[in-house]
Amino acid sequence: MAKVIEVEHLYKSYPMAVGDPYPVLKDVNFSIEEGEFVAIMGPSGSGKSTLMNTLGCLDTPTSGVYKIGGEVVSGMNEDQLANVRSEKIGFVFQGFNLLMKRSLLDNVAIPLIYAGYGLEAQYKRASEMLDHVGLKDFIERFPSQISGGMQQRVAIARALINNPKLILADEPTGNLDTKTSIEIMNLFQKLNNDGKTIVLVTHEPDIADFAKRLIYIVDGVVHYDGPVSEFKGKR
Numbered sequence: 001m002a003k004v005i006e007v008e009h010l011y012k013s014y015p016m017a018v019g020d021p022y023p024v025l026k027d028v029n030f031s032i033e034e035g036e037f038v039a040i041m042g043p044s045g046s047g048k049s050t051l052m053n054t055l056g057c058l059d060t061p062t063s064g065v066y067k068i069g070g071e072v073v074s075g076m077n078e079d080q081l082a083n084v085r086s087e088k089i090g091f092v093f094q095g096f097n098l099l100m101k102r103s104l105l106d107n108v109a110i111p112l113i114y115a116g117y118g119l120e121a122q123y124k125r126a127s128e129m130l131d132h133v134g135l136k137d138f139i140e141r142f143p144s145q146i147s148g149g150m151q152q153r154v155a156i157a158r159a160l161i162n163n164p165k166l167i168l169a170d171e172p173t174g175n176l177d178t179k180t181s182i183e184i185m186n187l188f189q190k191l192n193n194d195g196k197t198i199v200l201v202t203h204e205p206d207i208a209d210f211a212k213r214l215i216y217i218v219d220g221v222v223h224y225d226g227p228v229s230e231f232k233g234k235r
C-alpha cells in the first residue's frame, strides 16, 4: 500500500516573547497508508492541533521531515504549500469555518476558484458535492439557515471538492450533539469506504471508535500507536 503521510523526527516549537522557544511536538514519527482511518487523541494542550496544522500544511515544522505521497513538503515555501493544500488535502474544522454571507453552493465552490475552474463548472461540481453529503435541496440557503450538523456537511463537501486523497479533521464533532456527531462520523466512514484516507482529532472515545487506528499523544510525544480496539490507556 502506498504511504500518504510520512512523519520523521518531527519537532515543533513556538517562539516565546522571552526565553527559549516552547517545544510542543517532540520527535514524532509515524506513517499513514492510503485508505487508513486514524483517530488522534490526547489531553488538552498535548499538541494535537499543532500536529494537524502541520499535516494540513497550514503550519511548518521546526525540524524533521514531512512527506505527502512520497513528496517532501517540509521546507516548501508558502506558494508551494498552498498548491499541496489545494490538490491533496481537505481540511475540516471544529467551527465549520463557512462564509456566513454566501450560499452553500458558493461556500463549497470556493476552492475551485483557486483551482482555476470556470463558473459553470464550479457550480456543477459544487452541487454534485452537496448532493453527495445529502444537501441537494439546500444549495441556495445560507449557513445561518441550516443546522450545525448540516453546516459541517457543507464543510465536508468543500473539503472534498478538489477530490483530495487525504481528509484531515480537527474535532469535527466538537460543536455537535451526540446524534448529529454519529451522523457526521457515518459520513466520514462512508468516505473512508470510498477510499479516502482520514485523520481525525477527537476527545471522545465513542468518536475514535469509528476509526481503525489510534495515535495517542501526551505532551507532544506519541504514547500509543495501534488498533483503536487494543488501546488500554485513559482516553
Ligand SMILES: Nc1ncnc2c1ncn2[C@@H]1O[C@H](COP(=O)(O)OP(=O)(O)OP(=O)(O)O)[C@@H](O)[C@H]1O
Pocket: 014, 015, 022, 024, 042, 043, 044, 045, 046, 047, 048, 049, 050, 051
Ligand atoms: N501559535 C502558538 N504560539 C504559542 N504556543 C502555542 C501556539 N499554538 C499552540 N500553542 C501551545 O502549544 C501547546 C499545544 O497546543 P495544541 O493546540 O496543539 O493542543 P491540543 O492538543 O490541540 O489541545 P486541545 O485538546 O485543547 O485542542 C499548548 O500548550 C498551546 O498553548
Ligand SMILES: [Mg+2]
Pocket: 048, 049, 050, 170
Ligand atoms: Mg486542539
